[in-house]
Amino acid sequence: MNHDADVVVAGGGPVGLMLACELALADVSVVVLERLTEVDTTIKAGAINSPSSEAFYRRGMLPDLAEVQRGAIEKFSSFLRQRQAAGASGVKPPPKFAGHFAGIMLRGDLLDESDPDFGSPGPAAEVGLVPQEALERLLAARAAELGVVLRRGVTLTGFDAGEDGVHIHTSDGSLRTGWLVGCDGGRSTVRRLAGFPFPGTDPEITGHQALVEMTGSEALGAGWNSTGTGTYVHGPMPGRILTVEFDGPPADREAPITAEELEASLRHVSGVTDIKIHKVLTATRFTDNARQVPDYRAGRVLLAGDAAHVHSPFGGQGLNLGIGDAMNLGWKLAATVRGWAPEGLLDTYTAERHPIGAWVLEWTRAQVALMRPESHTRALRGVISELTGTVAATTFFAKKVSGVWQRYDLPGDHPLTGRSAPDLELSDGSRLADHLRGGQALLLDLADDADLRKRAAGYGDRVRVRTAGCLKRPGLAGLLVRPDGCTAWAADSPGPSDTPDTSGTPGTPGTPGSPGSLDELNAALHRWFGTPDDTAA
Incomplete structure (x- = not known):
């Protein structure tokens, strides 16, 4: 089948646009179909969580988001001034905000920020108040810069999916593509036409x-x-x-x-x-309709965002969950299109994202249950409110709300494996995020280990290699970071008690120079980036 585009994305909201940008970074041609003729100005989510902020930071978008946040903060200040002028009682800025659970406020002054789950997000930690409409405008501009074709006012009406591609029918003609991704919302046409099951619970609010x-x-x-x-x-x-x-x-x-x-x-x-x-x-x-497809892929048709899972909007979880889907799927689908994806890579999209989506559904169901206005629930709400007045409970809830708890189940025992990579400050004056803007994987050599660097030979533009010292984590010796910012492999330098003796014993297991650790690196490289080939494109 001759393709008009490598990938067609149905839905030009933040999730569809983010996915399109990720694909375009990998030189994949993308057409986005959006039924609306202009950016949707309907009031929706008002904030992004830690994984989303880190994702945008790693793609160089943080300054624009910070400017949007300044406007949001000014609107909040205006709200307080208006209430004071109107004579409302008890008007004062709230304590540092750490989120909410079912409308129960979490106080930032009770947050234990030393908890290791908060990691080292760097400047991304300073940006969160970004309304969905503003985010969509920024992503549309970025998509245009990357060469994404955004066709507004075009509705997907049907498609025929085969083994070699998808023939798509729209309100403005037809086009052929290798892959179709439905990012077209909770009432997804793609999901319905493809026949994805959508089990869940019915609404009560x-x-x-x-x-x-x-x-x-x-x-x-x-x-x-x-x-x-x-x-x-x-x-x-x-x-x-x-x-x-x-x-x-x-x-x-x-x-x-x-x-x-x-x-x-x-x-x-x-x-x-x-x-x-x-x-x-x-x-x-x-x-609070809460549903999720069992598998995010059916052949050459995939789903992301609300098309794959719906739930109540409390806390803006839907927007953030969808951005995570786009980051996870983008590089994997691009690898498949470009022909270097190892076997089963695309199937890890569902394997990694479905459990997080299922958790979000349960989290929002729990909030709805705690908001019911009947006597037993109100008594329980009082207990939870009292709990959130403690450091331990505030920290627990804040970690869940912020998304810093999220981790993929990847092979390896290092505490960073499967987690969002820390934004390390490097000896050359750069930060780790600076090396992820192009959307490639990164092998970071922090111990100047030639053998470690040699393992990435032959991966071409699939894996970039960088050697530098680490200013604040001297014990960390090596890090393999996937394009989505997830740590695929990590190793530490040996401590004093781990130093090899003079008998010629090989390096300590778990350090970059040891055979065991480098074997784990080899396995991670093959698992995520296929077979090394100097001619790979």
């Missing part, structure tokens, strides 16, 4: 999120508020509201959202009857 112009808001509590009739949120920007009611899903999720509907919901949940909503700037309904 109706949620609204909106930006509005209203009066009477000074009587509302700021932030998250749990009441006897549900949950509501006011802020952190002027006019932003969110309500959660536990009387079942909406009768029609597609019906226009009116000021009257939002006003009735907010009055019901908050108990403030003087609220008057005069204008709706942007609004959305949501539920």
Whole structure:
């Protein structure tokens, strides 16, 4: 089959655009089909978590995201000023924010940041308040710079998948591709047409999120508020509201959202009857429908983001989960397209991402359960609230919310293996993230070990090799980092008690110079990057 593009991505939201960028970095031709003619301005997720921030940092996008965050912080400051001017009581900046669980705030001043799970994310740790709309605009611009073809106003209507490619039908003609990836949301057309099973649990809530112009808001509590009739949120920007009611899903999720509907919901949940909503700037309904496909791949058709898993939006988990999917899938699909992928590489996409998706579904179900406005749940909520006043509980919940707990089950005993690589400060003045911008894997030689570097010979542009000292982790001697930032192999230098004696004994197991450690490096290189070949492209 002659292809119009190596890969077609259905859906031009943040997940589809991130995937397209990752593919384009590897010289894979990509067409993105997006049914909307402009960036979606509907209010959605307002923040990114640690894995997402690290991913964008490693691709050189952190300065742009930091500028977006400055705007978000200014909107929060404006919200506080407006409340003070309106005479709202108890208006003051909250303590350092560490996230929330079911609307129970986590105080950053109770966070044990020395916990090893927080690792060393570097400058990425300073950026998190990035609204989804702004992120989509940045990714669209980056995709254009990388040569991605974004076709707006085009709807995928069908496709025929075969062994050698996919013939796609759209509202604007047809095209042929080697692979189709559905990033087209919770009601994915790709998922439905491909016949993916979508088991899960049915919804029990109706949620609204909106930006509005209203009066009477000074009587509302700021932030998250749990009441006897549900949950509501006011802020952190002027006019932003969110309500959660536990009387079942909406009768029609597609019906226009009116000021009257939002006003009735907010009055019901908050108990403030003087609220008057005069204008709706942007609004959305949501539920806690929680479902996940068992396998993210069916032949030449794959799913990512909400197309593969849906759940309630609390904490912006959906956006972040989807960005993780795109990072994991991008380089693996590119390797498959370019012909150097080792056997089974593409199947590791489901193997690694499905467990994290399943955890997110359970995490959001637990939050919905803890938000129910009945007496037993409210008693349990009191217990959890008391727990989050401790360092241990705050640290536990914050690690889960931030995503720093995430780890893939990879071979190897080193504590870094399977985790996001630390953003090491190197002796040449660079940081580890600086060497990941091109989307290739990196073998970092921190002990000037020629034998270690020799193991990567023949991998060409699949694995870059860099030799440098490490300023703050002198015990770390070598690191193999996949294109998605995951540590595939690591080794330490021998400590004083591990120094080989003078009898000619080989290096200590677990150090770069030892046969055992280098054998593990060989295995990791073959597992993720195939057979070395000096002619590989």
